[in-house]
Amino acid sequence: MTQDKFVIVGGGAAGLVAAHTLEAAGHAPLLLEREAEVGGRLRTDEVDGFRLDRGFQVLLSEYPEVKRYLDLDALQVSAFRPGGHVHMRQQHFRFADPLREPAQLFRSALSPVGTLNDKIRLAQLGLKLMRSTPEECFRGYTQQTTIDFIWKYGFSEQIVERFFRPFFGGVFLEQRLETPAAMFRFVLKMFAQGSAVLPAEGIQAVARQLAGKLQRTEIRTGHAVRSITDREVILDDDRRIPTRAVIVACAPDPFFPQLAGSGTEYKSTTNLYFYSTRRLKENRLINLVVDPTSTINTFCVLDEVAPTYKLRNQGGSLISVSLKECPDTDSVAQAEQDLLRHTRLPNDALSFLKQYDIPHALPRLGAVAFSADATQTRLIDRVFLAGDQQLNGSLDAAMRSGRLAAEGALRT
Ligand SMILES: Cc1cc2nc3c(=O)[nH]c(=O)nc-3n(C[C@H](O)[C@H](O)[C@H](O)COP(=O)(O)OP(=O)(O)OC[C@H]3O[C@@H](n4cnc5c(N)ncnc54)[C@H](O)[C@@H]3O)c2cc1C
Structure with a gap:
């Protein structure tokens, strides 16, 4: 019987965490994923x-939702060393993170990645962000761009070009650093407090662990959803599944004409x-x-x-x-x-x-948020939205959005 079921569309991190949240409330949701395996962008x-x-x-490792839902020991993660190895045309040198590797402080102070002033400012900013909550990293910084924040903080062109642009350009997947400064502050906090790690079996192991811990969710892979109303979902092969509520854990605009033209880039x-x-x-x-x-x-x-x-x-x-x-x-x-x-x-x-x-x-989001009220995830009567595009472009956001949308759906 699929009647009265909560249905989740999309088996990425957001959809899988939504399923965990519904299970924790005593439900047995149905998760529909169009690909042959769950994971979405984690493959x-x-x-x-x-x-x-x-x-x-x-x-x-420091992402709040990672700490909440993932067992990093079971994933057998191993960590990158903090900092980076900078390759210029003629020279190359190590840039150590003074907060994570204090023993490297002297070496880092001398490396030509930035001025001594830059390194002192970076350490100060790191300490300040470590004392701030994630919400405080976002509050007041969602409109300013990362590059504006960096200039206003007094960093030199040297550290911008030799560290911030390649490093955060790689994190944000854009070299102009126009991503809201809130993300820069949040990600810097995460790097300062935790580690960048890889699961032993690859990044998809994250999704496999989330899926593996589900006990009452029915996961149907190879099932693409074509349309959604607040009463049912219709699959590509015309089958109809009646729903108690739907969590759309993928880009929602293909399903809802009212969202046409406002799709995420x-x-x-x-x-x-x-x-x-x-x-x-x-x-x-x-x-x-x-x-x-x-x-x-x-x-x-x-x-x-x-x-x-x-x-x-x-x-x-x-x-x-x-x-x-x-x-x-x-x-x-x-x-x-x-x-x-x-x-x-x-x-x-x-x-x-x-x-x-x-x-x-x-x-590519103009507006980013760390979190939202569960009620804000409601699109129409019994349809709720999840996915990293609802908050900010990160795995943490994807997982949190799944939890919030499920909490919203549970109130129906
Ligand atoms: C190359 C790369 C590097 C990244 N680096 C980082 C990083 O270092 N740190 C970080 O925090 N984040 C990073 N991310 C982002 C992170 O992977 C994503 O934020 C997160 O995985 C998104 O999860 P999601 O569930 O919101 O979306 P998705 O993973 O996109 O899941 C959506 C799912 O919905 C399914 N679906 C879509 N349409 C339908 C339909 N009609 N019917 C049924 N199913 C459907 C899709 O097949 C997919 O499985 C990176 C992403 C990529 C691709």
Whole structure:
């Protein structure tokens, strides 16, 4: 019997957390996912003996909803080192986070990533944000852009170009840093307090863990929803499912004519994977490329951080490369040349594994929020909205939005 059921449309992080919330209230929801597996933007493929995430993505251990719903020990996560390795045209140097690695303070103070003043300001800002709540990171900063905030805070052009732009450009998937400053402050707090980690079995393990812990939710994959009313959902194959309430945990505009034209725009990204026969030592750091002639924004050696990204016991290194912009057809050859230059690997060391072009990676949101009242998730009578686009572009937001929409639906 599907009558009177809560129906969730979309099996990404938002939909899965919505299911947890409904189960916790004693319900047995039905979750409909159009793909063959749940996960949404959290997907991992196994290719040629490697685990390849669909796009470079890290899990921030300090996210409030991650702490609430995920068992990081069971995910066997391993962490990147804080800071970054900056590659310029002629030089390269380590940039340590003074809050996370105080022993590196002296080295960091001398590194040419920014001025001494920049490093003092960054430490002060980090400490201030660590003492602030996530709500306080957002309050008053949702209209200002990240780049405006950074300039007004008194940082120099040197640290903007050598650290903030490549690092947060990679996080926000836009190099102009026009993302609201609220996100910059929140993400900086998360990095200062916690770690950027990878689950041993790839980023999709997050979704698999969420799905695996559900006990009374019926998950139907390969079921695309075509239309939604406040009484039923209609599947692509014309089947109708009566509903008690619906949680739309994906982009809602295709279902509701009243939302036409107000659909969310998305930022895209391109991620390439290479295998190097030579082992590359980058000390578990994210590499930031500060070189206008390079196509690469960041790269990292994944198996240094999570050795299980290599499925076979083989030597060499698995390298994930994120490009600055969506590339043209020669992108692989150009990126390979750039990577050889930045890593100083011999010409024959690299082989290309796979390219992921992800057109809908993060929502491009003018207005962001940390949270909302559950009642605000209601679109029409018995239809509730979830998904990262409802709050801000992050896994934390996706999970929180799922919980809030379910709490809203439970009041019907
Ligand atoms: C490359 C990349 C890097 C990222 N990096 C980070 C990061 O470092 N930190 C961070 O916090 N976040 C990051 N994110 C964002 C994070 O992954 C997302 O915010 C989160 O996964 C979104 O979850 P969601 O449930 O809102 O949406 P989605 O994951 O998009 O889930 C929506 C689901 O709905 C399904 N669906 C859609 N239409 C229908 C339909 N008609 N019928 C049935 N099902 C349907 C889809 O198939 C999908 O499974 C990154 C994302 C990408 C792609």
